[in-house]
Amino acid sequence: MAGLTAFNYLPGNTFLHVLDVRVKLAALVMLSLTCIRADLTESLMMTLCLLFLFRAIHLSFRSISRELRYFIVLLLIVFLARAFFTPGRPLIGIWSLTMTHQGVSDGILIAWRLFLIIMLSLLFVSSTRPSDIKVAVERLLAIFPFISRKKVAVKVAVMMSLILRFIPEIVNQAKETLDAQKARGIENRKNPVYRLIKFAVPLIRRTFENADRLALAMEARCYSENRTDPELVSTQKDLLVFAGVTCFCLIIIIA
Template sequence: MNELFFSYIEGRSVLHRLDPRTKLVSVMLLSVVVLRASSFQDMVLLSSAFLLFALLAKQGIKHHLNSLRPMLLFFIFIFLVEVMFSESEGSFYLGPLGVSYEGLWKGMLVTSRFILLVLFASLLISTTRPALITLGIERMLRPLPLSLLGISSYDLATMMSISMRFVPLLHESLQQITEAQVSRGMDLRRNPLKAIPSIAVPMIRNTLRVTEDLAMAMESRCYQGAYRTSMLELDLHKEDWLSLLMLAFIIILFFYSPI
């Protein structure tokens, strides 16, 4: 199994066979539900839904948890911000900082929302080939009058697909540069601020080099962003419609449940 986060994992599960548009719409709807979640029961329900989908995809949880590691500092930051800047009557002091119980709850809630968003995105990417994601996005954007803005659905779909592909590549490049600098004697723990230029400069150079290579590869294949035919024509099957109906039913119960 590929351990690189945000990467496709070969499989023949139910989720792998679904139309990419079905999975894209499902992730968007689930994202709305995650952002509307406001209780512990909601988080437990959404976490259970993710575990169910991961089991249906026949993938290990470890692969998806790896997608959280690069954003660990971000999760800690938003948690601390909510804890320190939320005020309520019931509070206590943690050293020089005043911490409220409401702030702790808000911090856990907001952090859990972002974690679930990343996990559902990881599930989408790990069960859908990048080419199919691009094709699905293009089909969904095609009815929009994007030509008025001077762009096309093919341009947007290609840019989004490239962006998703660049995330794991940039993370892998960052790891290689860090390991190379440490092998040359750099101590990240003693002076992390001084180490930033030693990592940032080669990282920027690698990113520009990869971007230039990609642009040259696209030009050599005569990519122009105009209308292109595809060997694969997307078509919604019974399992796609059934999946969307089941998801819509779950969302309706989620929003209109008296609990």
């Protein structure tokens, strides 16, 4: 997957890989929501748990930090915005701006929470097969009474897996188009509208042609919306994990 290697499925057979996808997806959503309310000690606790889990699925810290470097810049911006724009006791003054005590502690907490949530989704994506994600989304959507499983949930799940399939293809196509333009000396053209058009039209036209081919291939293979999905089994262990995560979230939210 060109340029987006961290967020990929990492084959394996660890505790997280065998866990029922539905449990994982539900836990991801619950924990993400809980993170927003966690204070400093609770965030620290979660970070330690996450570090342990990362070791468990053999994800190297080097690849994570390389893939997330842009995100870290974003976190830094969030932190600085908080640190400078929160009123309170002044800490350091730079030009006309002052960093406040309250701002710094606030900023650290918020940046930390965002970081935790990214780590959670990274764990989920790297320990779950894309086809399993599709089935889990379908099942969880079907829980809601106003979403019929046949009509909506299946479509949404299929579209989601199609998105994941299209992304690497588009990235490669975009790279190819940019290179082709460079080879033809696009840099000499200063008009940005011209460049955007000359970039987007071939890119989108080609990806649409590929999509047409995909539609034909799906029809030729008798695609239908009621196909047999892989069986999902949850054992006692899955229930245990689910109960544990739920308790943890409730404790943090109430406390």
